[in-house]
Amino acid sequence: MSQGVIRLIKDLVVGVVFDEDPPEVNELLSVDNANATRLLVSSLTPGGLALCLNIKADKTLIKGGAVKRTGKSIEVVVGDQIIGRMFDALGDPIDGGPRPEGDGVQTRSIFSPPASSTNLQALKPEILETGIKVIDFFTPFIKGRKIGIVGGAGVGKTVLIMELIHNIAASGKGLSFFTGIGERIREGHELFETLKGRDLLKSTAMFFGQMDENPIQRSLVGLSAVTAAEYFRDVEGKDILFFADNMYRYVQAKNEISTILDQIPSEGGYEPTIYSDVKTLQDRLSSTEKGSITAVETIYVPADDVSDPAVQMIQHELDNIIVLSRKIAEEGIRPAVDLIGTSSSLLSPDIVGDRHYVLSVQVQALLQKRESLKGIIAIIGENELSPADRADYAKAEALIKYFSQGMHVMEDLTAIKGEHFTREETLKGVEEIIV
Numbered sequence: 016m017s018q019g020v021i022r023l024i025k026d027l028v029v030g031v032v033f034d035e036d037p038p039e040v041n042e043l044l045s046v047d048n049a050n051a052t053r054l055l056v057s058s059l060t061p062g063g064l065a066l067c068l069n070i071k072a073d074k075t076l077i078k079g080g081a082v083k084r085t086g087k088s089i090e091v092v093v094g095d096q097i098i099g100r101m102f103d104a105l106g107d108p109i110d111g112g113p114r115p116e117g118d119g120v121q122t123r124s125i126f127s128p129p130a131s132s133t134n135l136q137a138l139k140p141e142i143l144e145t146g147i148k149v150i151d152f153f154t155p156f157i158k159g160r161k162i163g164i165v166g167g168a169g170v171g172k173t174v175l176i177m178e179l180i181h182n183i184a185a186s187g188k189g190l191s192f193f194t195g196i197g198e199r200i201r202e203g204h205e206l207f208e209t210l211k212g213r214d215l216l217k218s219t220a221m222f223f224g225q226m227d228e229n230p231i232q233r234s235l236v237g238l239s240a241v242t243a244a245e246y247f248r249d250v251e252g253k254d255i256l257f258f259a260d261n262m263y264r265y266v267q268a269k270n271e272i273s274t275i276l277d278q279i280p281s282e283g284g285y286e287p288t289i290y291s292d293v294k295t296l297q298d299r300l301s302s303t304e305k306g307s308i309t310a311v312e313t314i315y316v317p318a319d320d321v322s323d324p325a326v327q328m329i330q331h332e333l334d335n336i337i338v339l340s341r342k343i344a345e346e347g348i349r350p351a352v353d354l355i356g357t358s359s360s361l362l363s364p365d366i367v368g369d370r371h372y373v374l375s376v377q378v379q380a381l382l383q384k385r386e387s388l389k390g391i392i393a394i395i396g397e398n399e400l401s402p403a404d405r406a407d408y409a410k411a412e413a414l415i416k417y418f419s420q421g422m423h424v425m426e427d428l429t430a431i432k433g434e435h436f437t438r439e440e441t442l443k444g445v446e447e448i449i450v
Contacts (some may be wrong), residue, residue, distance in 0.1 A: 093246035166339030197264025248306035283324030385411035
């Protein structure tokens with residue numbers, strides 16, 4: 016392999032010149048120093064300059080340093096050896112255990128193209144019950160589809176995703192992958208201890224690129240995790256539950272890298288490649304004839320502005336959108352779901368059945384009516400409403416209270432016992448309120 020020389024160092028960007036045989040984009044380069052620093056080729060310029068990303072933010076690099084091509088990209092270990100373990104964006108263990116090694120260990124490049132997806136419309140929808148009333152009723156969890164949990168800081172996104180992992184992993188259906196992208200280190204530790212304490216690590220693999228990491232690692236960890244998940248889907252024919260917390264932080268990391276590379280931002284203020292950045296990851300969270308990946312993604316909303324371009328871009332890739340509201344959280348309702356703002360493209364008679372669909376229409380009508388009556392009640396009081404309006408308003412209030420639920424993963428903090436409901440129990444409870 017040819018060698019190059021470092022000619023430029025700017026923050027996390029390193030420029031390497033190759034006189035001949037330049038590297039490929041996404042190829043790993045190795046610096047000839049004590050740390051064998053790894054650089055990831057981001058782009059190539061006509062003058063033979065390779066703009067690379069300093070993955071580990073090594074501060075010992077100097078101009079004039081020799082660099083070697085490796086002929087490889089970033090590869091992560093795949094297979095049964097990673098189950099029950101935690102890894103970083105480069106596939107290195109961060110749980111104190113050894114790196115998986117041996118003759119049977121396989122690796123895959125994290126930059127593999129997406130597989131050809133199965134036509135999901137031709138498959139019979141399979142509903143996965145989560146045990147959480149508000150999700151099973153408003154945003155049915157369908158195998159092979161994507162669900163987003165949208166909300167600002169501190170409204171319960173991570174708690175809800177932890178409860179989903181707890182409930183679904185406990186059912187023993189498939190494997191679970193959790194990817195922490197740019198979130199708090201504390202939350203990662205809490206999730207690990209929660210899964211370990213409930214003996215759920217045996218069917219879970221975890222990848223973390225938390226907020227203490229540089230943007231390069233935060234932008235890569237999602238690709239590393241989905242690469243490992245694809246192996247189980249494609250080779251072992253498994254059904255995968257893929258949890259990502261937080262997809263907005265992925266875009267944010269890519270935007271930071273774009274700024275370092277001096278790229279001109281798009282009209283919305285994000286990197287010019289925001290569309291392809293989102294599609295690159297989302298297109299790989301798909302299903303094939305051999306297996307499926309069902310994705311649950313949290314999406315942070317900056318300043319509680321759901322019209323943010325990045326939030327809108329991610330939402331376009333989702334089938335279900337659960338909106339968490341700060342106002343509802345302040346009322347003490349958990350999970351703090353905005354029942355009117357929450358939506359699903361899968362809530363149809365063909366998928367959930369006529370009974371569920373009709374109930375959902377009736378519930379939404381009651382909730383919308385309550386919203387319109389709130390202004391009137393604030394002026395003249397509830398007692399001045401007609402008997403029919405008072406009855407409908409009371410039903411809507413009862414529904415909001417009904418969809419509140421204790422979380423198993425919060426029992427130690429709230430002393431409120433966690434609850435689990437089947438879809439049948441949820442539908443029956445709704446019928447008792449509105450009939």
